[in-house]
Amino acid sequence: MSAVDFHGYDASAGYTYGFCPEMAPDWLDLSAMLAGAAPARRDGQAPFRYLELGCGQGMGLCLLAAANPQGQFVGVDFLPDHVAHARAVARAAGLTNIQFSDGDFVALAQQWPVDFGRFDYVSLHGVYSWITPPVRTALVRCLGQATASGGLVYIGYNAQPGWLGSMPFRHISRLLKEESNQPSEAVMQASIGLFDRLAAGGANSFRILPGLKSRLAAVKRQASNYLIHEYLHAGWHPLWHSEVAKEVAGEGLTFVGTASLAETLLPGALPPLLRATVEEQVSSVLRIDVQDLVINQSFRRDVFRPSSLWPTPAGDVVLEGKKIYLLKPVEGDSLTIATSFSEIILQAPAYAEIVSALDAGGRSIGELLALPAMRKQGRSNALQIMALLLHARIVGVGRSAPAPIRAVQGLNRFIAEEASRGRRYDHLAAASLGSAVVATADDLRLLDAWLAAKGRIDAKSLAATCADKPMGDQGAPADGQTAITPDRAAAFLNQTLPRWRKLGAVAQGQA
Known part of the structure; x- marks a missing residue:
């Protein structure tokens, strides 16, 4: 088994540095309460333990650790490059409440590490629908061993039926990889070219599957390392909610609700006939699958918890304190x-x-x-x-009370410096949120220059400083970077910075 194809998982490219706010502890607690269930913590300031399985580059977990110093965070990934990057970020930012581990779900399921113990929050994003059935079985066993009584489990996964239109593209891409022996990035480009020709020639599949055309258009806008992780794994298999719920039930996990908060409006927001059709189904899993059929669901963010000891709901006081x-x-x-x-x-x-x-x-x-x-x-x-x-x-x-901002300052300074060199980071830790806030490539360049000047700089000088500093590793603009004008720098100083201060991404007196 090669490092490039581990348990059928294409590991030829590192994953992205993205962040999902739905994975933050306070968001998960709110999701549970909106579903009428108890949060993992009734006191938002209480200590907790958080595990991410398949943490990728570890950037999301570092953002959470910086913004939640009362938490202890553990990230597990089987790709050594991912773990090395995650550890380097944590070390550079001075984070002391986080650790990363090389981990194979199959090995972990056979012997769960004693020093890992159990966690109040367990999360995994994307990976569940990207791995082969035996590995998924092992992963579910890990969830059973990792989750504390009363804890919450977040599983984000590609869902059906929204991926039906993508099946031909995924099948041909994977087959091209197997038959051509080309590098994965070349396979993706070849697959895009092949489907462009099919579309131009009027292939019937584009008429029968309207989603195929829109998916091809989306693929062209996405980075190659994301596409490799999305399409080239042997175990790639979008799932219905009922399938996931049945699998995790084997480890005593029961569905709580969705972390996709707009979907808490369903089925009430559907037209009357469709709403009635969903509501009349005889079981919750059938209702959810029919509802997903109605909306053509493509990605679910399900929240589960151990069913052996179901905590009593928190009540309005805890919800209203958020x-x-x-x-x-x-x-x-x-x-x-x-x-x-x-x-x-x-x-x-x-x-x-x-x-x-x-x-x-x-x-x-x-x-x-x-x-x-x-x-x-x-x-x-x-x-x-x-x-x-x-x-x-x-x-x-x-958070009901902002966290100490020291860890946030260290991480955000590192993010700004690295983004100015072309690293595709796009979030800053925010102590008030216990989460992270989106930051554009230009805003990160401006933050880096502002921090270097210790805050003692006007808009004109800030723009000039950015102009004098090479963009990207080779001096060329990185993705999302543009020339900084004095007006753009003024907007950063007068609008962006004050907002970041309120969110705890930058300290009130920080310079």
Whole structure:
């Protein structure tokens, strides 16, 4: 078994550095409470243990560890390059509450490490639908051994039926790899070229499977290392919710709800006939699979927990104590929010009072529910509006009291420096959120220059400093980097930095 093809997993390229806010502890707790279940922690400031299986480059876990110093984090991945990168980031940032381990799920399932113990949160993103059935069986056994009583398990996975239109592309790509013996990156380019010719020639599959054309268009916009991990594994197999629920039930895990908060509006947000069809199904797994058929679900973020000891719901007091923060400004008289089931248009009266209240700083859900317009909406509708704003990344859920920011400062300084050299990092740790905030390539360059000047710099000088500093490793612009104008630097100083300070991504007096 080669290192490039480990248990059928194509390991020829490293994965991306992405971050999923749905994996943050506070987000998972909120997901459970919105489903009427108990969070893993009733006290958001309490210590906890967090495990990510298949942590990839480890960037997401480092962001969480920096923003949650009261937590202890463990990341496991079988790719040595991933683990080496993760350890290097943690070391450079001075993180002391995180460790990374080389780990093969099959070996871990046979003998779970005593020093790992059990965790309040266990997460895995993408990997569940990318591995072969025997490895998935071992992974499920690891979940059973790793999850503490009352803990929460997050599983993000490619779901059916949304991937049906991609099956031909995936099949041919994998077959090209097996038959051509070319490097994986060359295989992906060859596959794209082949399907371009098929589309141009009017192949019937593009008529019968409309999703094939849109998937091909999406593939052309994605990085090759992502495509390799998405399409070239021998075990690639999008799954129905019922299949995942049945597999993890063997280890005593029961479905709690979804971390895709917009989907908490379902089936109520569906047209009446479709809603009734979903609701009349005889079991929860059948209802969810039929609902996914209705919306053409392509990715699920399911939350499970051990069923041996089902904690009592936390109650309204704990839910209403969760704090919400504004992540970005809102302009215009309406918001169009894309969800997995439709575009939802919110008119300003539905959300403007929330945005206005949050503009001054974080507010608890209870405080937001008490706003006059929210009382008029009613509790259920007000919570749905908050769920949509969270889904759209307009607001974020976070800690009731900000964490110490020292670890965040160290990591974010490292991120800014590396991004300026062309590394494709795109988030900063945020102590108030206990999570991370999106940062563009240009904003990270500006942050790096601002930190180097210890904050004592005006917009014109900041723009000039960025212009003088080579972009990327070879002096060429990295992805997303553009020439920085004084106006762009002024927007960073006057808008972006103050917002990051409120979120705890930059300390109030940091320079």
